[in-house]
Amino acid sequence: MNKQIIFNLPVQDLDRSKAFFSALGFTINPRYSNENALFMNVVDDTLHVMLMTEAFFESLINKPAVRARDANEVIICLSCESRDEVDSLIARAQAAGARIPHPPEDHGFMYDQGFEDLDGHLWNLVWTAPQE
Template sequence: MAFQSKQIFVNLPVKDLNKSVEFFTALGFEFNPQFTDENATCMIIGDGIYAMLLVESFFKTFTQKEIANTATTTEVILALSAESRDQVDEFVQKALDNGGKPYNDKIDHGFMYTWSFQDVDGHLWEIMHMDESAVHQG
């Protein structure tokens, strides 16, 4: 039997936890207070999907590697699905209006539509809508 996880916790280093919480709150995310203190918070993305936002000094206690400098490198692109193209546009625009920075322009592949932004710590987020009926048509 193949391994299947029921939850995913993406751990992201942040420079200013309060600023990150403020940014993601403006985008409509909520946080689990049971896993929140001055070092970290658990952002609820969806059912079983979480982002642990960890102050850099605390993040460093989990790894011996250097933290990626998001101004010059990419450690991961977090892709989230949206229910429509309009929702993609609304979400990314809200991110840009609340301190996020542009990353990629909108990309329309017909069956898939994406738009990306950088959060206040430079992490890359891609919001995408996939038209499943167009995928099945080939």
């Protein structure tokens, strides 16, 4: 079995988050989803996100969840195949209700831009030029 990365994020409204991430093209795996959690493939079968209601998330950690609108502990960074893919995902995120905190940054060898999802979690999309 290949190693996988699964990160868990608390959300306030699971149905609203499902619609948001579906609009970005993330696929939902109903086998591991229920009324408390939604399991999604972000990148093929190696990177996944489990969106959990805040109450369910907190039941697993026995302490309050950080509200990402108030403070962040992590920025989720996804690599993209091209600048166009970065721009396309940003456009879809914005159309689905994301906040775009800054314009794209073009460093020549790297191009990136981020968005804040409906719960305030920060996502950064980055394309890097192939090394020759």
